[in-house]
Amino acid sequence: MARVGGIEAGGTKCVCALGTGPGDLEIDAIPTSTPDVTIRSIVAFFKQREPVRSIGIGSFGPVDPDPQSPTFGYITSTPKKGWTNFDFAGAIRETLGVQVAFDTDVNAAALGEFRWGAAQGLGTFLYLTVGTGIGGGGMVNGRLMHGKTHPEMGHIRIPHDRVQDPFAGSCPYHRDCLEGLACAPAILARWGQAGESLPDNHAAWELEAQYLALGIVNWICTLSPQRIILGGGVLQREKLYPLVRAKVAELLAGYVEAPEIVPPMLGDRAGVLGAIALALGLDKSEPL
Amino acid sequence: MARVGGIEAGGTKCVCALGTGPGDLEIDAIPTSTPDVTIRSIVAFFKQREPVRSIGIGSFGPVDPDPQSPTFGYITSTPKKGWTNFDFAGAIRETLGVQVAFDTDVNAAALGEFRWGAAQGLGTFLYLTVGTGIGGGGMVNGRLMHGKTHPEMGHIRIPHDRVQDPFAGSCPYHRDCLEGLACAPAILARWGQAGESLPDNHAAWELEAQYLALGIVNWICTLSPQRIILGGGVLQREKLYPLVRAKVAELLAGYVEAPEIVPPMLGDRAGVLGAIALALGLDKSEPL
Numbered sequence A, B: 001m002a003r004v005g006g007i008e009a010g011g012t013k014c015v016c017a018l019g020t021g022p023g024d025l026e027i028d029a030i031p032t033s034t035p036d037v038t039i040r041s042i043v044a045f046f047k048q049r050e051p052v053r054s055i056g057i058g059s060f061g062p063v064d065p066d067p068q069s070p071t072f073g074y075i076t077s078t079p080k081k082g083w084t085n086f087d088f089a090g091a092i093r094e095t096l097g098v099q100v101a102f103d104t105d106v107n108a109a110a111l112g113e114f115r116w117g118a119a120q121g122l123g124t125f126l127y128l129t130v131g132t133g134i135g136g137g138g139m140v141n142g143r144l145m146h147g148k149t150h151p152e153m154g155h156i157r158i159p160h161d162r163v164q165d166p167f168a169g170s171c172p173y174h175r176d177c178l179e180g181l182a183c184a185p186a187i188l189a190r191w192g193q194a195g196e197s198l199p200d201n202h203a204a205w206e207l208e209a210q211y212l213a214l215g216i217v218n219w220i221c222t223l224s225p226q227r228i229i230l231g232g233g234v235l236q237r238e239k240l241y242p243l244v245r246a247k248v249a250e251l252l253a254g255y256v257e258a259p260e261i262v263p264p265m266l267g268d269r270a271g272v273l274g275a276i277a278l279a280l281g282l283d284k285s286e287p288l
Helices: A035-047 A088-096 A105-116 A178-182 A184-191 A203-223 A240-252 A267-282 B035-047 B088-096 B105-116 B178-182 B184-191 B203-223 B240-252 B267-282
Strands: A004-009 A013-019 A026-031 A054-059 A099-104 A125-130 A134-140 A227-231 A260-262 B004-009 B013-019 B026-031 B054-059 B099-104 B125-130 B134-140 B227-231 B260-262
Touching: A004 A105, A004 A267, A013 A035, A013 A267, A026 A035, A035 A088, A054 A088, A054 A105, A054 A267, A088 A099, A099 A105, A099 A134, A099 A267, A105 A125, A105 A134, A105 A267, A125 A203, A134 A178, A134 A203, A178 A184, A178 A203, A184 A203, A203 A227, A203 A240, A203 B203, A227 A267, A240 A260, B004 B105, B004 B267, B013 B035, B013 B267, B026 B035, B035 B088, B054 B088, B054 B105, B054 B267, B088 B099, B099 B105, B099 B134, B099 B267, B105 B125, B105 B134, B105 B267, B125 B203, B134 B178, B134 B203, B178 B184, B178 B203, B184 B203, B203 B227, B203 B240, B227 B267, B240 B260
Parallel strands: A004 A054, A054 A099, A125 A227, A227 A260, B004 B054, B054 B099, B125 B227, B227 B260
Antiparallel strands: A004 A013, A013 A026, A125 A134, B004 B013, B013 B026, B125 B134
């Protein structure tokens, strides 16, 4: 199997890799600055490792992931300075002369877990990440989730008891959507302290689990996933897993059976491995 | 094209039809009583119209829609007396000696709208119905939504302002899930009057639109549908459409562009026509 390239483009760093899977990955992280500087560093990474026939990109967003669209592969309406309406896929394709596959960071991570990780053999599952933001991707009936554009799962509205939690929410668009209540910056703003420094017995974790469970219950009712992969920086706090599972079961109240809720098997390499899997998918002679 | 059968099985009636599409439907409604009595009436409808090669069923649920499962075609954990763990598809298949296709009522309706109605040409869309309950089905990437079982969209949790609306909710499982706040029986219980008899300027409609918009926003963020088909008894109140559209746009706050929100083009025949489409799909020589 020929080695292909993968790029997991995030708000603070772009992880680049070359390989065919988890066993042979050459990997490096590049700081995300302006598109010009960033693309130059990414190109340098791959130039040093030629030949590269194809590259997959899993990108922060919003993006246009529709191959039929004239702006396929663009980062669209991001507030990130300089990146608005940037033709990410085009820049890589033209500078390196490669085929490019392109999707959201979370759909890429979902594909990585599907190919090599916690979602192997499943047709309908979700990959959720809770960190600087809250994002979700996944598959329905064996296909990565796409629609008018792509899911923006973090921005769903959930019950917010302002007596129990007077924090107004940190989302600049919606204030107390799920992301605004439960992402890492929301934890920091609510408690005046980053989640990492809060003790295990702090009330923050019960509340965090409650919000994540409300989001997960809504996704279970909407999609009926066979499994939910839940990761991201906030989930480094491992006690969240049993708390979230218990609250999900309580909220479902026996009406629907909860699917398994598990950490990503590929850890923080899910995204870049998913980008590799996107690139492998370009070659019709390789199985998806 | 050979005529096929369709059954839309609901809690109060089963609509049976024979035909090939909207133009040639022979249709009749049978009261839903015990499975024995109901199946006997359904069988009589089709016996009088033989030959019938295949029948599609869109059923109230929960159901098992997985063709690989040993309980495929069963109604599973319904509270409806006598129907729990009833092999609906098997009863029709064996009594009439036909091939049977089986899915939820809302997925069937979604398929009907996809084939002949408001979802033609779309890959990712939702069909929602707001009546005795709230249900949703649809397609993602051109395939009907299935997973561990099937969506139970009405049971998502949304913000419920108990100062503005002290009504506790009517869902026996979750109290104030979306269905518990916004289905027809919730309107009746909250206002002491059925929706049909409330005037157009009653506060009920603003509140109803707010709850439906919160649900729809969550589905937009989760699935990014290209269009949302919104129907059911409660939507007979046509002023709800502009109200819901306005509130959806307000809640999305420009972060995501709202898809069109439209009534079913097939009206109350979407379900039974979808059941016909399910049956047509059994014949591999016919295009889906």
